[in-house]
Amino acid sequence: MAAKAFGIVTSTPRRVNVYGLQDYRPAGAFTFIGKFRVIDFPVSNFSNSGIKNIQVYLNKHPKALTDHLGTGRNYNLNSKRDRLQLFYCNHHMENEVYNTDVSDYLDNLAHIEELPQEYVIIAPCYMIYKQDFSDLLNEHILSGADITMLYHKVNNAKDHFLNCRVMGVDQDQVVTSLEINRGNRQSQCVFMDTYIMKKSLFIDLVQRTAKYSSTYSLSQMLGVLIKREELEIRGVQHKGFFASVDDLQSYYESNLSMLDPKNQRDLFQDGWWIYTRTTDTNPSRIYESAEVKDSMIANGCHIEGHVEHSIIGRAVTIGKGAVVKNSIILDHAKIGDGVMLDAQIVDKYARITKTKELLNTPDQLGYVHRADNL
Amino acid sequence: MKQGNMLAMILAGGRGSRLHELTDKVAKPAVYYGGKYRIVDFPLSNCANSGINIVGVLTQYESVLLNSYVAAGSRWGLDSADAGVFVLTPREKADSGLDVYRGTADAISQNIDFIDQYNPEYLLILSGDHIYKMNYDKMLSAHIEQGANATIAVRPVPIKEASRFGIMNTNEAGDIVEFEEKPAHPKSNLASMGIYIFNWKDLRKLLISDMKDPDSDHDFGKNIIPTMLADNKKLIAYRFEGYWKDVGTIDSLWEANMDLLDKKNELDLSDPTWRIYSEDASSLPAYIGPEATIDRVYLTQGTTVEGYVKNSVLSTLSTVKAGAKVIDTVLMPYAKVEEGAVVTRAIVASGVKIGKGAVVGSADSENIILVSKNVKGVD
Numbered sequence: 184m185a186a187k188a189f190g191i192v193t194s195t196p197r198r199v200n201v202y203g204l205q206d207y208r209p210a211g212a213f214t215f216i217g218k219f220r221v222i223d224f225p226v227s228n229f230s231n232s233g234i235k236n237i238q239v240y241l242n243k244h245p246k247a248l249t250d251h252l253g254t255g256r257n258y259n260l261n262s263k264r265d266r267l268q269l270f271y272c273n274h275h276m277e278n279e280v281y282n283t284d285v286s287d288y289l290d291n292l293a294h295i296e297e298l299p300q301e302y303v304i305i306a307p308c309y310m311i312y313k314q315d316f317s318d319l320l321n322e323h324i325l326s327g328a329d330i331t332m333l334y335h336k337v338n339n340a341k342d343h344f345l346n347c348r349v350m351g352v353d354q355d356q357v358v359t360s361l362e363i364n365r366g367n368r369q370s371q372c373v374f375m376d377t378y379i380m381k382k383s384l385f386i387d388l389v390q391r392t393a394k395y396s397s398t399y400s401l402s403q404m405l406g407v408l409i410k411r412e413e414l415e416i417r418g419v420q421h422k423g424f425f426a427s428v429d430d431l432q433s434y435y436e437s438n439l440s441m442l443d444p445k446n447q448r449d450l451f452q453d454g455w456w457i458y459t460r461t462t463d464t465n466p467s468r469i470y471e472s473a474e475v476k477d478s479m480i481a482n483g484c485h486i487e488g489h490v491e492h493s494i495i496g497r498a499v500t501i502g503k504g505a506v507v508k509n510s511i512i513l514d515h516a517k518i519g520d521g522v523m524l525d526a527q528i529v530d531k532y533a534r535i536t537k538t539k540e541l542l543n544t545p546d547q548l549g550y551v552h553r554a555d556n557l
Numbered sequence: 558m559k560q561g562n563m564l565a566m567i568l569a570g571g572r573g574s575r576l577h578e579l580t581d582k583v584a585k586p587a588v589y590y591g592g593k594y595r596i597v598d599f600p601l602s603n604c605a606n607s608g609i610n611i612v613g614v615l616t617q618y619e620s621v622l623l624n625s626y627v628a629a630g631s632r633w634g635l636d637s638a639d640a641g642v643f644v645l646t647p648r649e650k651a652d653s654g655l656d657v658y659r660g661t662a663d664a665i666s667q668n669i670d671f672i673d674q675y676n677p678e679y680l681l682i683l684s685g686d687h688i689y690k691m692n693y694d695k696m697l698s699a700h701i702e703q704g705a706n707a708t709i710a711v712r713p714v715p716i717k718e719a720s721r722f723g724i725m726n727t728n729e730a731g732d733i734v735e736f737e738e739k740p741a742h743p744k745s746n747l748a749s750m751g752i753y754i755f756n757w758k759d760l761r762k763l764l765i766s767d768m769k770d771p772d773s774d775h776d777f778g779k780n781i782i783p784t785m786l787a788d789n790k791k792l793i794a795y796r797f798e799g800y801w802k803d804v805g806t807i808d809s810l811w812e813a814n815m816d817l818l819d820k821k822n823e824l825d826l827s828d829p830t831w832r833i834y835s836e837d838a839s840s841l842p843a844y845i846g847p848e849a850t851i852d853r854v855y856l857t858q859g860t861t862v863e864g865y866v867k868n869s870v871l872s873t874l875s876t877v878k879a880g881a882k883v884i885d886t887v888l889m890p891y892a893k894v895e896e897g898a899v900v901t902r903a904i905v906a907s908g909v910k911i912g913k914g915a916v917v918g919s920a921d922s923e924n925i926i927l928v929s930k931n932v933k934g935v936d
Contacts, residue, residue, distance in 0.1 A: 218842045218858065256631075444844075451841055461837035465826035466592035466857035466870075468818070477847035482593075482858050483827060494842075498827075 188302035189236040190229040198346045202431040203550040211308030212247035217481035217496035225306040232316035235265035240287045242274045258458040280398040307376035311426040323379045328417035333377040335425040340371035346429040348374040352418040361406040424449040564677035569685030570617030578929035586685035587623040592857035602833045605633040607693040610640035615664045633834040660775030666764040684751040689801040706790040710752035722748035733792040800824040811925040814870045
């Protein structure tokens with residue numbers, strides 16, 4: 184079954200804008216809970232579903248992801264039949280509006296056409312969830328629909344998921360609308376940018392979209408087609424943990440939500456491993472002066488201070504008397520003795536030793552740039 | 558053999574019976590250490606970091622797990638086209654029956670055909686059950702510079718304890734003049750580490766004649782080295798000063814784990830230029846719950862702590878539930894301490910569960926307790 188489809192992991196869409204972090208890397212390369220990258224979720228979902236031909240599209244800052252994904256060997260994509268392809272797409276610096284997924288696909292159309300699989304499953308690089316795609320593909324084929332779209336029901340859409348699209352779904356699971364979330368209702372079906380169709384339809388849609396508008400993304404075009412009721416488009420509801428990492432706030436909240444054991448159990452299930460590039464980092468050392476509560480600690484850390492309700496990345500040092508609360512500290516950062524942090528996102532290799540206080544609140548976050556010295 | 562002209566053979570056949578149930582099902586080199594490692598990761602990583610590409614691992618006792626573990630050479634980066642980790646178990650050959658390895662030297666003799674395939678200039682012999690970081694390339698440089706026929710790594714031990722070791726007596730130049738196995742009255746404090754470099758062509762000849770000698774124990778220490786000394790060959794001692802542990806007993810395995818808690822521990826596993834490679838679990842990072850207390854702990858990814866942990870090493874995917882106490886203890890991978898249980902001065906073997914409210918070990922026990930079976934809870 185699984186071999187009937189290949190997978191696409193999209194490049195970072197225009198509407199994703201994570202302050203600071205995105206200056207250095209695309210959304211898929213954001214560190215998640217100190218150990219994973221966001222793109223590990225779609226790629227692991229594909230691999231675990233037996234979908235082992237995967238195309239990953241990259242636009243800005245490709246290095247972070249080419250390094251991370253490599254040949255796919257860490258994702259159990261290492262037999263001769265498996266293939267992880269990385270496509271670097273022309274980034275239109277002169278005018279951001281041209282940067283669409285459709286232009287990515289047009290650049291590489293020959294590589295899509297040559298794949299033998301009948302179906303394509305598209306998943307975004309910036310959303311975090313667990314999904315068995317082979318189940319979804321079965322459901323799609325049985326339903327006879329042209330396109331199956333995955334959505335998640337939320338009750339906080341007035342002030343969350345504002346960079347996402349929301350869809351209307353009727354009792355028969357037919358998709359009736361698809362538009363940007365304008366924050367006018369709490370209860371919404373958020374489109375997970377995940378959909379299945381035949382490869383032939385996909386290629387046809389890519390070409391039609393380009394003719395319709397050079398600035399349209401595939402999901403914008405889907406909105407048009409849904410209005411016209413031209414195709415049979417079905418929605419399938421996703422259950423379980425779901426996060427969209429599309430701004431600094433959602434990056435922060437999705438990370439800290441993993442401190443809830445219920446979410447941990449939901450996203451990380453035995454037998455459905457989330458793979459990542461391994462680094463062979465040694466275990467972490469927590470010294471006698473340290474106090475650590477309600478936190479996640481990656482490997483290689485030296486912790487002598489107080490850590491509470493925080494995520495600590497690999498090889499982070501937290502000095503004596505330092506207090507880190509409600510924060511995310513990324514790999515190799517150093518928090519000096521006596522430094523107090525609240526509600527901060529500290530990017531990789533930053534050193535905070537001279538500045539003794541950075542105190543924000545979870546709804547007004549602070550951000551420290553990569554490799555900055557404070 | 559493009560990159561180096563030295564091939565390494567790791568002797569990993571020993572059972573390590575003083576580790577009791579820990580080695581019932583696996584050989585000593587496969588025993589867990591330091592949260593995420595197995596002991597054999599140390600010599601293998603040392604080889605990889607020293608630029609040695611071809612490594613033979615000689616296994617015998619309970620070798621299924623060890624064989625499959627070391628065969629995946631990719632863990633240590635030893636899987637490129639001109640590199641490899643090869644598992645060498647005793648095998649039946651056309652001109653001889655199936656023989657177990659009769660001694661350390663015999664294990665090499667039985668694999669002369671394997672070594673000849675690579676035609677190395679030098680052969681490095683290692684033990685699979687020691688914890689240390691060492692650059693074998695530097696040792697080879699000393700061997701070549703001094704024109705030695707064999708080089709033996711030694712480390713100074715307290716003279717009082719020297720009678721427990723194989724002792725190398727050297728002259729002023731550092732040449733070995735005498736080898737004494739566990740001498741009653743040691744003349745030197747330089748103990749052999751069981752690490753040898755030989756010129757392969759010379760050793761090959763010696764091994765072939767040793768194989769035919771019915772009186773030989775086929776052992777490097779007892780037979781090969783004394784023969785070379787008797788032949789007036791140049792044997793030199795290569796001094797090693799860093800951290801080195803032979804974790805032969807439960808107490809010494811526990812101590813070696815506790816060494817990692819010291820801020821200035823000599824082994825320093827965080828050195829980015831000399832990583833110890835192992836398998837990384839696809840698990841969450843370590844999770845410390847809101848009611849947890851951790852005080853002087855070495856912990857790795859996948860551990861979950863909701864209770865109290867002090868002076869302890871927590872291995873991959875081990876769990877300490879709410880209200881439980883773990884003190885001066887090593888939890889091996891997948892070990893689980895349930896609510897309200899108390900574990901003190903113990904090694905809890907991999908996968909073992911300590912039931913709710915159970916009490917294991919005590920603060921004033923003379924020896925460390927090995928818990929290798931599930932302990933029932935107390936309701």
